[in-house]
Structures are given as C-alpha cells and as structure tokens.
Amino acid sequence: MELIVETRAQWPPADDPAARLPEVPRFDTSAFAPLLVAVGERCLADRYGTPPLPPALGARTALVLAATRGDVVTQTAIDDAVAGQQQVPKPLLFQNVPSTALGHLSTVWGLTGPLVATLAIGDPLVAARTAAARVIAAGDADQALAIAADPGDSPRSPGTAWAHLFTAGRR
C-alpha cells in the first residue's frame, strides 16, 4: 500500500542535536517514554498546532510504534531493586510497558484509533511504516502516527526516534 507522508519529525532535532528531552509527567526514571512523546508531539504539532485533535479525526488516527528494544533503563531499575531487596518504585510497573508512553500521547492529543506497540525486526523505520500501512489498509484508521525508535541505554543517551504522519495514497 502506498502511503503519503503528511509530516515528519525526529529526535534529536537535526538543527539542535544536543536538545534536552522535555519532561513527561510520571515518567522520570528513563528517557524511553520522553523520547517517544517528544518525537510524536513534534510531528503532530507540525501538522495540527496544539492538542487535542477534533474527536472525529482522533478516532480515525492510529498510533503505532516500532522500537528496536524495550525500555532497558526501567527494566534494569526494577531488576536492580529486586536484586538489592529494595522496594520497586511504584511507577516503574507501567513505565516498563511501551504502550504506556503511547497512551500519554493518545490522551493528550485525543487519538482514539488503534494503538499498536511492537518491536522492530530489522529497520525500525520500515517496521513502523509497515504497521501504519496495515492499520490503514484494514480500514481502522485514515491516518497513522508511526514512531520508529532506537532507544538508548541510559538517561543521558536517550537514543533516536523518528515520527511520520501517514495517510493512504493509492491502494
């Protein structure tokens, strides 16, 4: 299926490679969620300005993720707490699930279409585009915010992410 790129974004921004990730409420252990949220916000803001989307448009907008791996920083924090017989900080449970970061984006922007979180096999950009094409081809959305991410392994190196807002081209 042919897709049209309505708008795109990347993190870190090409014009500011040292940019600091905006903080995301409730996600303070790892840069995984802030990375996804930052790149998704930039893509949506470029196209729509400020949130939320009108309900009818939000219902036809899918949100898909293809990441090269999960949130290694949060998983390590949980494992370390367990190994050290310490209490696991309460927010780490939901932070350790990739769909939670997408849920933050969907809540802020009113995206109520399909939400699909995946690990990329191979190139995450290709995997994210493929997932976007599938949900649009299935008739469940008219457009998809597709986030591809290569998350880092420490809060100081958050990694790289790309977002594309796709719509259907020729079928």
Next chain:
Amino acid sequence: MARVTGLSVLTAYGHGPDALWKGLTSATPATSAVTRFDTARHRARHAATLPGTPDLYGELADLIGEACDQAELSPDDRAATPLVLALHAGPDTASLAVELAGACGLREVLTVHTAACAASNTAVAEAAHLVRTTAERRAVVAGGSFVDASMFAAFDSAGILAPDGVCRPFSAGREGPVLGDGAAAVVLEQTGTAPPWATVRGWGNAAEAHHVCRPHPDGRGPAAAVTTALRRAGVTGDRIGYLNAHATATPAFDAGEAAAIVSALSPHGVRVPVSSTKALHGHCLEASGLVELAVCALAFRHGELPVNANHLGPDEDCPLDLVLEPGRAPQSRYALSLNSGFGGVCTALLLAMP
C-alpha cells in the same frame, strides 16, 4: 476466513488444551504460594505457576511445533509461513524472536507485539488481517509470559495484586489479579486440511485516550473495540453467545469493562454470558489473548462455558450475566474475547465456532 487449525497452550494447569479444560471445569484456581523466588518482602505471595522455572523460548518452540503439527503443516509449509509474536519488550527480545522462528523452521518473524495485556489480541488481529486480505495463506501466532521475580515485585509494589491470592473478577470485594504463567501458539489459515477450532471473524483495537493507567468509567475504550469487532465480523450483539472478559479483578477496570459490555452490546449486553477466566489460570499478561482464545475454543468444543470463579457476590457497578455455575451452554456460536493494556489500549476478538 482466518481458521484456527492448530492450537497449543501451556498454563499452570499443565501442558495442552486438555489440561487447561480440566482445570477450567474444576473451577479451582491454579494458584499456589510462589516458590520460584522469594516473596517474603511482598504484600502478595501467590501466583498461578508451573513447577520450576520454565524456559520461555524453549516452551514457545515446543508449542509452535505442536500447533503446526496439529495443522498438518509440512516442513515446506512451515518454511513459507511467517510468525507473529506477543512478548514483553526486553533488551534482546527481537533477536531471540528471530532465533525462535529459525528454530521452528518458519519463514520469518513479522512482528513482535508488546502492548502488555493486549499484545496477544493485537498479534492475532495482525495475523487474521494478513490471512484474510493478503497473499499469506497462513500465519503462526505465539506468545508467552512466565512469572518472574522482577515482574512480581513491580506489580506488588504498585499495590495491584490480590493480597489474599484470590482473584475475584466482577465480584464484590475484589482486590486485584493473581499473575499466571501462560504461553500458547495458534496457526491461522485461509483454508487448511485440519478441522478448525474456531474462525477469527472480527477484531477491534482502540485507544481509550483517558489516562496512561486508569480506565474511563464509561468503558469507552473496550466499547469501541467491541463495536469495531462486531462491524468487521458483520455480527450483531444479540448473536454473541459468550464473552471472555479481560477483567483482572481490579475495582475500576472491571467496572469500566462491565459498562463497555453493557453499552457496546446494548440492549443485549446485560444478558450475554460473561466470565473472566483469569480467576482460574491467572493473569498471563502478554499471553492473555492467546490463552483466552484457547479457553473460548475449548468452551465451545465442549459445549460448556467456564465459570467466573471466586465470586463473592454482586457489585452494582458490574451488572452482567456472569457464569457462576458450571454446566451452562453457549447461547450461539459467536464469542468475544476482550483484553486491555497499560496506555489505554483496548482490544476485542470475535470468534466463530465451527
């Protein structure tokens, strides 16, 4: 058509569909005090676990092989068949997934779904879409989650797990889930020679867009998923003969899901037989959708609905027709299976039985 021609499952009740069915009809939870790791520091102490510490990828390889054997797939068939997975997103999950496909003689891994408790349903939906609308003749879907010390500690610290080790979905006095070991594999085919367990007729996926880890009280997310699944299948709510609920016995989530069932199937929602079998096999997280697909298929094959176990009494926030006694037969050949995950991802599968 996406026919389920192979099905294998592993839960704390043991290996295979027969063990699962025997456990379900016993109405006795597969729960016990955890011995796999130390729980002395935790508020909760129980889970539905297999003996020892099973190897997830080894078990998945066995389950995939069994499902492919059951579907009568030759080595050449397998080499032409993709794998769709539902797993927790770890640091090396993608490479382990590729190794798993190779070990099973399958063509490739297409996708690893990671949306927590909704991962299996989204994986089945992807495979059904491929089989129904593309040139793929078949796809294998597999998923698994085994209880480990880190997972248990994170759930326990969040105060989610039932402290008494009893999961009471939709019940008065419910206090949360009990985690469970679970893994399963299915083969979905356009046609196939093996008699099907079920057909995946519809599916739905919607983001609730309310809160990252709290449900909207009106259940708008799961209701949207059910509505999409019904529309895709061309089935109306009055034809649903059983609904296997996500319900984890979390007070707010169960109430929201009940509201969703009532509204999405209105005016029939209050009369559709409903149970959450997580009270019996535990909450299998990423494997939930596949394990509960097996539960639905077994229920219809045996003509008996699994009970909503451990129910203490009605909760006015959950006005559902719960399956509280054994021996109740399905009212039709259509079943819905719901699962939702963190981030507000809500999913539904609509299964048609042979």
